Amino acid sequence: MIPILAQFAIPNGAIFFSLALIFGLYMAWNIGANDVANAMGTSVGSGALTIKQAVMIAAVMELAGAVLVGMHVTDTVRKGIFDPSVFEPTQLVLGFLAALLAAAVWLQVATYFGWPVSTTHSIVGAVVGVGAVIGGMDVINWPKVFEIVMSWVTSPLCGGVVSFLVFRLIQKRIIDQKHPLRQAYKLTPYLVFYVGFVLSLVMVFKGLKNLKLHLDLPTAALVSFVVGALFFTVAVVWLKRLKKRNELERKERGIELTGEEDEGLPFQRKDSDAPELRPALVEGSEIPTKSWEHRRRFEFEKVEGMFGFLMILSACFLAFAHGANDVANAIGPVAAVVDIVRSGEIAARSQVPIWILLLGGIGIVVGLATWGYKVIETIGKKITELTPSRGFAANIGAATTIVLASRMGFPISTTHTLIGAVLGIGFARGIGSLNLRVIRDIIASWLITIPAGAGLAIVFYHFLNMVF
Secondary structure (H helix, E strand, O other): OOOOOOOOOOOOHHHHHHHHHHHHHHHHHHHHHHHHHHHHHHHOOOOOOHHHHHEEEEEEHHHHHHHHHOEEEEEEHHHOOOOOOHHHHHHHHHHHHHHHHHHHHHHHHHHHHOOOOHHHHHHHHHHHHHHHHHHHHHHHHHHHHHHHHHHHHHHHHHHHHHHHHHHHHHHHEEEOOOOOOHHHHHHHHHHHHHHHHHHHHHHHHHHHHHHHOOHHHHHHHHHHHHHHHHHHHHHHHHHHHHHHHHHHHHHHHHOOOOOOOOOOOOOOOOOOOEEEEOOOOOOOOOOOHHHHHHHHHHHHHHHHHHHHHHEEEEHHHEEEEEEEEHHHHHHHHHHHHHHHHHHOOOEEEEEOOHHHHHHOOOOOHHHHHHOOHHHHHHHHHHHHOOOHHHHHHHHHHHHHHHHHHHHHHHHHHHHHHHHHHHHHHHHHOHHHHOOOOHHHHHHHHHHHHHHHHHHHHHHHHHHHHHHH
């Protein structure tokens, strides 16, 4: 129950409580507008989902992740940036309020320009600024801050490399084959198994860590293997039905998949992203036959449709994991403020009531629905042109990177990883397919996120301190 009638243990407790709710909701709204849009950007940009469909899916999965397995217990200071015990309760309350407001304002500025930035880095920068202005530079855990800064490099680099390799594999084994649809029918169950396996590990190591399951690697791998096997079985059944439906449509459209073209060359050159037929398929002709052209379009249409389904599946998992994990960026400081104003003491850890999780989840969904389209457009359309197969490679590459980094203890940002994954797809297609101006702006926004959060937090702290 919301403790609106509770006794407050510090002066102005009721005001601080109200401000914490307002600023927390504002922060959650901006997380939805910026961070959630990252997970859905590839799906919308590739045409697999409309904006409305993406919002509906994210609303269900983000809210479910936040409320069902969100952080029920959180550190009062995100990421261990400083020791809260060296501060007075009222000082720390004002500091957390300033940090929330600063991070939210910076996220709104970034979203306005369509820059996908890390919400975790935004709140970390704000907390650094607050800690420095209250306790001085010595109270800041600088090695931890440096570790977070290093994720600017490790996250996009790892995400880009993995996605590059995944997309190259898809190109070689499916897209560049003479009969891509036949190859897709054969290999899709194994891709679905991998989706289930990797995204289950994302759940265990990142999204579900708040349930304190403490699964060791062999147990987590076994659970994920079982989930992947279930996905494989469902995919086999689904593909049988899909194949019948596609075959019926092929006959209705009069498209032949066998015949004189059966021994033709691949649809797509390995050194080019544009479909090209070479040489002529009919002796004495300099152009491909019409039936071959229809066949090529039909097969790629169906192959991309299959990858569209896989990408939607991966986006659902990533949204659930995001709601479970990153809602803490909004509700962590809120929970700390509520705890301090009610008890008058600074605890090392704070309980997070279900209503605060619900508040954060609702704010995230509303933010995506009202303003998420700006960052979605950047991710999905402005960096490089995406199709369902490319978007799937980016999503699964990012998920793989998150799993590996989580287990190996590398500092990593989900946002930066996904951006790197999209860049990896662009590099796989050739440097000319990347919008270097947009990439420059994104990198610049990453570099100034922590300083911007810190600077704004210092300004807001002095203002709140003056008022109260």
